Amino acid sequence: MFTEAIGNMVRNAMAANPNAGEEYTGDDGLLHCGVCGEPVQQVVEELIKFLPGGIAPTQCRCMRERFRLAREEREREKAQQRTAELQRLGFADPAYMRFTFDRDNGSSPKAREAAEWYVENYHRLRAEGKGMLFMGDTGTGKTFYACCIANALIQKGVPVWVTTMQPLLRKAGDFSTADGVFNQIKSIDLLVLDDFGTTQNTPRNLDLMFEIIDARARSGLPLIVTTNLDPEEFKTESLGLKRVYSRIKAMCCTCEKSPVRMTGEDLRVQSARAAHGVHSAG
Ligand SMILES: [Zn+2]
Incomplete structure (x- = not known):
């Protein structure tokens, strides 16, 4: 049985050699690969000595290369599967998967620069718990650039969750889903809260909102927020809102590039478009 296993091993090794059939016997009496010239056999003394002449198969350069390529292909496939899984978990709306730097129409060079800077410096910013805030009116591209990040x-293999406040409030307020959603809020590497400030500020919503933002703040992990509110105007008489705003400012407005103010199209782009007679999509 063991001999049979060895026989299979030899056959597999032969099959793995893309140049099988082109071997020649070298001066050392061993079979050599007809392509690279390296031996495809080795003399073994201790372990498999019952093979004729104590000869066992070994890999020549061609075979090692073939195994290396196969391993790299497997690793590439695994990385692709992981990316697809992270995308599936990361975006409630699959349309957001298409918001990538290579689809940027160049409408906000400053926002792009800040977003690219965040990606480049992510590991430091994550350790410091620093996120970003993109602010501007609808159509200025704040969601686009947050999703580019x-x-x-x-x-790069980082688990990210892009969501809006509404489903978080719904799940946080439901006994059966609250634990799950809070665990995710506390553990996801990067949380992106899109379109903050559009939910109704009922007392119950404000309480839940604070719990959500506070849970994220205490996790020490970064939060990116897009909003049409101006953090300079995060002024309110509502105590409930005050404490939410103060947490968001502490998490999102403390790194050197944030907040990113998006006031519409960059003037140069606008004039370039006007010169070409192209109208902005808004
Ligand atoms: Zn070879």
């Missing part, structure tokens, strides 16, 4: 980090 998310997509670029997912490509």
Whole structure:
């Protein structure tokens, strides 16, 4: 039985050699690869000495190369599967997967620069718990650039979750889903809260909102927020809102590039478009 296993091993080794059939016997009496010239046999003394002449198969350079390529291919496939899984978990709306730097129309060079800077410095910023805040009116591209960050980090294997406040409030307020959603809020490497400030500020919502933001703050992990509110105007008489705003400012407005103010298209781009008679999509 063991001999049979060895026989299989020899056959597999032969099959793995892309140049099988082109071997020649070298001066050392061993078979050599007809392509690279390295031996495809070795003399073994201790372990498999019952093979004729104590000869066992070994890999020549061609075979090692073939195994290396196969291993790299497997690793590439695994990385692709992981990326697809991170995308599936990361975006409630699959349309956000298409918000990537290579699809940027150049409408906000400053926002792009800040977003690329965040990706480049992610590991330091993560350790410091620093996120970002993109602010501007609808159509200025704040969601786009926040998602560019998310997509670029997912490509690097970082788990990211892009969501809006509404589903978080719904799940946090439901006994059966609260634990799960809070665990995710506390553990996801990067949380992106899109379109913050559009939910109704009922007392119950404010309580839950604070719990959500506070849970994230205490995790020490970064939060990226997009909003049409101006952090300079995070002024309110509502105590409930005050404490939410103060947590968001501490997490999102303390790194050197944040907040990113998006006031519409960059003037140069606008004039370039006007010169070419192209209208902005808004
Ligand atoms: Zn070879």
